Amino acid sequence: MENVEVQSFLDLARVCLKTEDLPDSIRIPLNTIFAKKSGANLYRPKIVCEKTKGIPQNKHPILKGRRNSVRNILCIWYLLNGDTKKTKEFLQSYAKSGMTEKYEQELLELANQQYLEFFCLGVVRENVYEIIETLNSSEFDLFRDKLPSPFFANQNDPSDISPILTAYSHVIPWEDYMGRYEEAERFFGDKQYEKAKEVLRKLEEDAVIRLPVVEALNKKIKAIEAEAEEAWDYFQKMLN
Amino acid sequence: MKYLIILAILVFSSHSFAKERLPSNCAHLSEVSKASFVLFNKKEFMQLGECLAIAALKNQKKLDLVRSCNEVDEDRRNFLGILSLSKLESILLGQCMGTINYIYEHYNKERVSDNRYRSNNRIVYRCNKGVKAVDILRNIKTEEIGREDIRELLCDEVYY
Numbered sequence: 001m002e003n004v005e006v007q008s009f010l011d012l013a014r015v016c017l018k019t020e021d022l023p024d025s026i027r028i029p030l031n032t033i034f035a036k037k038s039g040a041n042l043y044r045p046k047i048v049c050e051k052t053k054g055i056p057q058n059k060h061p062i063l064k065g066r067r068n069s070v071r072n073i074l075c076i077w078y079l080l081n082g083d084t085k086k087t088k089e090f091l092q093s094y095a096k097s098g099m100t101e102k103y104e105q106e107l108l109e110l111a112n113q114q115y116l117e118f119f120c121l122g123v124v125r126e127n128v129y130e131i132i133e134t135l136n137s138s139e140f141d142l143f144r145d146k147l148p149s150p151f152f153a154n155q156n157d158p159s160d161i162s163p164i165l166t167a168y169s170h171v172i173p174w175e176d177y178m179g180r181y182e183e184a185e186r187f188f189g190d191k192q193y194e195k196a197k198e199v200l201r202k203l204e205e206d207a208v209i210r211l212p213v214v215e216a217l218n219k220k221i222k223a224i225e226a227e228a229e230e231a232w233d234y235f236q237k238m239l240n
Numbered sequence: 241m242k243y244l245i246i247l248a249i250l251v252f253s254s255h256s257f258a259k260e261r262l263p264s265n266c267a268h269l270s271e272v273s274k275a276s277f278v279l280f281n282k283k284e285f286m287q288l289g290e291c292l293a294i295a296a297l298k299n300q301k302k303l304d305l306v307r308s309c310n311e312v313d314e315d316r317r318n319f320l321g322i323l324s325l326s327k328l329e330s331i332l333l334g335q336c337m338g339t340i341n342y343i344y345e346h347y348n349k350e351r352v353s354d355n356r357y358r359s360n361n362r363i364v365y366r367c368n369k370g371v372k373a374v375d376i377l378r379n380i381k382t383e384e385i386g387r388e389d390i391r392e393l394l395c396d397e398v399y400y
Contacts, residue, residue, distance in 0.1 A: 191278060191279050193278055224278060225278060227326050227327050227328070228274075228277040228278040228327055229277075230326070230327070230328050231277055231285065231326070231327035231328040231330075231331055232274050232277045234328050234331060234332075235272070235277075235288070235292070235331065238292045238296065239292070239295075
């Protein structure tokens with residue numbers, strides 16, 4: 001009993017994602033990765049203690065000191081576009097020979113393909129590079145150490161990965177969001193700030209999730225308006 | 241970046257040397273609306289500044305030229321030049337340039353009409369322009385200054 005973590009992998013996932021309720025869209029893949037033995041003979045022994053019996057609440061306890069593997073696997077699974085089979089293959093390959101060129105390419109390619117969602121959720125390309133670099137490092141052990149977060153740094157919690165929950169608990173019309181955001185950006189480019197603000201306001205109202213890009217553009221418009229206000233005040237003072 | 245700085249200097253000097261480029265028609269000054277302030281580009285703000293300066297000088301109003309001309313100087317030293325100017329800074333910069341150009345246009349080579357020189361009508365003003373004029377105005381000790389004082393600072397009285 002001393003060689004296993006008290007919390008189950010689902011408990012640990014709930015902590016990482018800051019929720020009390022894991023949606024099936026995340027719970028089922030995690031079960032497949034941690035509990036199913038098929039296609040897991042190389043990585044599973046490094047994470048799950050298979051010998052412990054008689055804990056009805058926790059049939060697949062995580063080995064002591066390996067709790068970070070749950071967080072890391074969530075990140076990898078997310079970056080691999082939620083493809084559970086591919087995630088298992090990656091874990092097998094990593095357990096056998098560490099990070100390989102093949103998966104490096106795969107992660108980069110998927111980052112490009114998922115640009116809509118990544119863009120809206122604030123996944124930063126540099127962070128994906130950093131994750132790949134970390135995976136390549138000989139010092140790093142995916143089953144023990146903590147991967148950096150792929151998300152744009154949350155000031156209070158730089159390693160926050162909870163946006164994964166957002167992405168998987170709603171059906172999100174990424175293309176619609178992106179289209180509307182781009183419309184706002186076009187208005188912004190044409191200096192039609194009032195129209196841009198209106199599009200952004202409606203988008204924020206409709207969006208089921210927080211959209212960092214919308215907040216960033218709004219901030220830019222506010223800065224321009226404040227600058228114009230300052231110049232206008234001076235102009236008025238000079239005229240009168 | 242070098243080119244940017246050269247460009248900024250060129251823009252500046254072309255304003256100082258070419259008399260006809262002075263915004264002689266500052267009609268837009270009275271038509272400017274608040275909404276247009278988000279739309280104007282830096283060059284338009286500078287022109288607005290020039291017009292403000294000309295209007296002030298014509299109406300015998302005083303100007304804070306130290307602030308304005310320091311903006312020209314900063315712009316000259318700034319690596320990014322004109323790109324980093326805010327809207328207000330562009331207006332200020334335009335005011336400095338507008339003042340120098342206005343004084344130059346009105347007084348350079350003009351005969352000094354002063355009672356002191358009634359007997360000698362071969363005395364004219366020779367006014368400074370460009371960087372030298374900016375440096376003179378930056379070093380004024382008073383905060384606000386009127387047209388006659390500006391002319392005194394920028395123009396020398398010389399024999400024709």
